[in-house]
Amino acid sequence: MKSRTITSLVAACAALGLALSGCSQEASKDSGSDGDKGTITIGYISSWSDSRSTAFLLEDQLEKLGYDTELQSMSEAAILYAGVANGDIDVYPSAWPERTHKQYMDKYGDKIEDISTYYDKAQNTIVVPSYSDIDSIDELKDNAEKFDSKIIGIEPGAGLTAVTKDSMMPAYGLDKDFELVTSSTPAMLAELGNAIDAKEDIVVTLWRPFWANNAYDVKDLKDPKNAMGDPEKMHFLGADGFSDEFPEASELIKGIKLDDKTYGELEDLIVNEYDEGQEGDAVDQWIKDNPSAFDSEIAD
Numbered sequence: 317m318k319s320r321t322i323t324s325l326v327a328a329c330a331a332l333g334l335a336l337s338g339c340s341q342e343a344s345k346d347s348g349s350d351g352d353k354g355t356i357t358i359g360y361i362s363s364w365s366d367s368r369s370t371a372f373l374l375e376d377q378l379e380k381l382g383y384d385t386e387l388q389s390m391s392e393a394a395i396l397y398a399g400v401a402n403g404d405i406d407v408y409p410s411a412w413p414e415r416t417h418k419q420y421m422d423k424y425g426d427k428i429e430d431i432s433t434y435y436d437k438a439q440n441t442i443v444v445p446s447y448s449d450i451d452s453i454d455e456l457k458d459n460a461e462k463f464d465s466k467i468i469g470i471e472p473g474a475g476l477t478a479v480t481k482d483s484m485m486p487a488y489g490l491d492k493d494f495e496l497v498t499s500s501t502p503a504m505l506a507e508l509g510n511a512i513d514a515k516e517d518i519v520v521t522l523w524r525p526f527w528a529n530n531a532y533d534v535k536d537l538k539d540p541k542n543a544m545g546d547p548e549k550m551h552f553l554g555a556d557g558f559s560d561e562f563p564e565a566s567e568l569i570k571g572i573k574l575d576d577k578t579y580g581e582l583e584d585l586i587v588n589e590y591d592e593g594q595e596g597d598a599v600d601q602w603i604k605d606n607p608s609a610f611d612s613e614i615a616d
Contacts, residue, residue, distance in 0.1 A: 355384040356565060359396045359405035362389040363471070363501045365527060366550070369583045370409035370434075372595040373572075373602075378565055392473035393417060401427040403555045406562070407569070411551040412438055416475030429558045432570040435550040435579055439524045440476050442467070442484065442544065443534040445512050452538040453488050456519065460493040468507050468520040472498040479544060480521050487543035496521075508532055525576060527583045571611035578602075578609045 356378055360371035375385045388405060390396050397417070399405035401424035413421040413430070416438075421428070442453055450459055467490075469477050477498055485491045504520055505528055511518035512533055519537075522528060552569050559566035574582070582602045590598035603609075 353382045353564065354562065355386060356562060357386045357388060357404070357406045359388045359390060359399055359408050360410065361391065361393065361396065361471075363391070364410065364474075365501075365583050365587045366525065367410040369586045370552075372586055373582060373599055374407065374409050374569070376596050376599040377568060381564055381568060383562070383565060392471065393475060394420060394473050397421070397424045397428070400424070400553055400555050406555050406558060407431070407565075408553045411553045412475055412548050413551055413553065414548045415545045416440060416479060416548060419475070419478065427556050429554040429556055431552040431554045431558060431566060432572070433549040433551050434572045435525065435574045436547070437524070437576070438548040438550045440479050440544045441522045441524060441536045442480070442519060442539070443522045443529075443536050444517070444519050445515075446533045446535045447515065448517055448535070450537070451535070452540060453484065453543070454540060456537075457489055457493055462517045463494075463519050465494050466519075467494050467496050468504050468518060469496050469498045470501045470504050470521060476521050476523055483545070484539075484543040487541045505532075508534070525579045525583070527580065527587055530580070531588075568610075572609065573611055574609055578606045581606060582609075 356374075358371050358374055358378075360367040362368050371387060375387060378385050388399070390399070396405060396408050397420035400408050411417055413425070444450060450456065456463070467480065467485075469480060471477065477496070481491075481496050485494065485496065508518060508520050508528075509532065520534075522534070522536075528534075552572070554566075582599075585598040585602050586595055590601075
């Protein structure tokens, strides 16, 4: 299936009834389906490659099943969870509800359907370049000057940011010696890349699975206090009653099961190998290479 993406300002963002400045755009795709099964709105965070990759995977497959789809790109997880809870977003395809996004599930979980899990080894991490002479988070406190007393993070509203600030830094006594610098995932990766090119020391927040772990020469710091948490599962979340309203979509979603190989290949194709606007082609290539990623029947 060839993808044609039309972007526009998201008028629908106002319906969320929140501070929707983080709602950046709405993308919709016309694949030639008649959409007689209804329209499914997929919410995602475009700067998070896991969210973007799974959103385009669902867009492709749901349209092949006969649904219309709308993509709504947002900048903050809090807005996405609120949108799912109030029904403005039908499905969020890259949720970490067990720990990283627990604060949002505590607030909105009774209005959200947990459709299924598709990956079970998700992990928040603190990393440094492989050439760094420290190997554990508990070594950071005595080496603050080496890292300019900064931990380079991602978006302020990200669950990873909250775990780093509220759990890891206090656990290791870093809240007085280090500043957690937040901005965006692309900005963090730019700083990481520049530091590695210059062979400088840097410490950043990362996660697995994420293509950057292979693209950059980095290593995870050991976490003897387990302050970053145990591995989590990645979930497809839907608006309350999603499976009743869209039973065929729910069946397909429940059949998606990814491991490190299949997940890594999907993310790499969409983020690195294909240009913006060619996500449908990337998904087609991925399905051709990884047909076993679906337990349920794939729509050709």
